[in-house]
Amino acid sequence: MLCQVFPEEYQTQLDHKVARLQALLPAQTEVRVFPSPPQHYRARAEFRVWHEGDESFYIMFDGDSKQKVRVDRCPMAIEAIDALMPELMAAINADAALRHKLFQVDFLATLSGEMLVTLIYRRPIEEDPAWSDSVARLKTQLPITHVIGRARKQKVLKDSDYVVERLTVDNKTFVYQQVENSFTQPNAYVAQQMLGWARGMAANYLDGQGDLIELYCGNGNFSIALADKFRRVLATEISKTSVASAQFNIAANQVENLTIIKMAAEEVSEALAGKAFNRLQAVDLASYAFQAILVDPPRAGLDDLTRHMVTEYEHILYISCNPETLARDLESILQTHDVLEAALFDQFPYTHHIESGVFLKRKA
Template sequence: MLCQVFPQQYDQQLADKQQRLLGLVPSMADKLQVFASVPAHFRQRAEFRIWHTPERLFYAMFDPANPKHPVEIVSCPMAAESIDNLMTPLLEAIGQQEILSNGLFEIDFLATLSGEMLVTLIYRKKLDDQAWSSAAQSLREVLPIDHIIGRSRKQKILLDQDFVIERLEADHQAWWFQQIENSFTQPNAKMAQNMLAWAREQSRDINSAGGDLLELYCGNGHFSIALADLYDRVLATEISKTSVKSAQFNLTKNGVENVEVIKMAAEEVSQALQGQTFNRLADIDLSSYQFNTIFVDPPRAGLDDLTRQLSSDFDHILYISCNPETLARDLSILEQTHDVMAAALFDQFPYSHHIESGVLLKRKPT
């Protein structure tokens, strides 16, 4: 579809996703909430190849059915309006300066609901730092761009910073999140707000009596921070050093003091809770936590055997999934010990086969 939207087809496509998800996880049938996306201008991130002809440059994407031939992209109604409106004037301005256009391979956009715009220009050749920076600064002076980054192999030029600050609202509250260029962020920010609201609703229901939360795969603290006030304490883990640093920045930015973020893989957390010692936990007393809920948001591969076993030891499991097939596999095991209490489909990626979902499980009575 290459950036196109089809609003007249959206409801049917969403219904098809719902049917597919319920076919994989029938136990969701009477519990599923469906969160529809806005049908256009829903992506806060966009990446485009730049194609060079003797006469001009143009944005290009490639049809999987014909991957050797570029398709010109004049506009992208999937992208946030701020991105869509910037695309043409930006490329025209770049085309007028050889230092900016020569060797340009790709342009990436990162926008926020709160109004910031970061643009990354990626090149096949090494850049002249001073000359490129001067030319890039001229773009900021005439276009609605807050931050520009120049990249080539083993080179990264910053005019100021490599991140934006997003403001997300849910459940009558708001939080600020640092989103770093070239790192994972939720692309559909309005849907991300629905996900936070749903996770807060489930946490409020299951944790009214108090208790602590263990979160695996916490990223930049997206859920940890939004859920912190609903738990006594939160221990959040993440394997990416960049994401851990960003999560710590976000904790300070939001004034959250009851969340501890550590750099550990999910498998290591499982081992630590079984008594294995790790230097990274030297200052953390795991035995002092009263965990009653685990929150997992794994990659497409889903949970590994050890993490599934760890999850089954908790009274409540909050599971955010980006792959319904691996979710179904994991639930086929977790439902031996837990019941599905609530479920949600978040249409993070309209007009695609991708399904983002959430499930709350509660331990079966003994």
């Protein structure tokens, strides 16, 4: 889509997504829809940089023609990124140290006002004092909180490699560290609605006396927001960076009933079946009374072992980024569970991507 937005077409494309999701869910399932702002919604953006003579500019490549397209502004990006883009490129064009062999510019912003810019080069920058001085000036002249310089086998930090987002849900503020090059929800407006829906499922259907287990927890996005709805929460994640970020977020949100362990979903299945893991020596699995399981798998959906494991829980909260693999997984899960509620979260307007949530309960 190359950064274009079409607000007049937004509702039509959303309706198509709803129809597609409903066709994949059990008949008569009502889908609650959480729309996105029709423009200025992405908190992440990446652009290649093209050099022609004395001018450099952002480009993207057309998905069909594969041709480069100049991009000066990006109304898909949140307003802070969209406004910064031309100012930053003007500064780059005016400074040889910033411009020389610059290959790509990445933006990571927050609703809370922080901005991280990554400048990626095809030359060494670590020992370049002129580049370092230029970056220091950038931060005083433009609304940039942090700058990262990257080159082959080099990563130069100017302050920090993360921003701190603050999301408001149910009149509560949740704090999340978002690390450069790590997965975070790109549409913070819809992310707030996703957390609100998940909290609503717990509040409406569970009594708050049981425990929650979450697989694929990332930086603790859902676990932290749901912690006050359960007695205790045990969450697992395989990425070392995400686990470290989750620990940061647990402390920042002063959550005391959440434990994060670095394990793959398949290993969790084995551990719950009785297999011993050194990483679980400090975790007394037998002391948990899991009332629900939350899964937020990658696009491939659940593996065979995990798909079977989730059916052992009374309630299942399934967050999906791929409706086709969700439908495949539900074929198995619906043998033991019924869908109570479903939702569509329009994280990615003007694309075919669908983010959805399904809340299930074991059959009577």
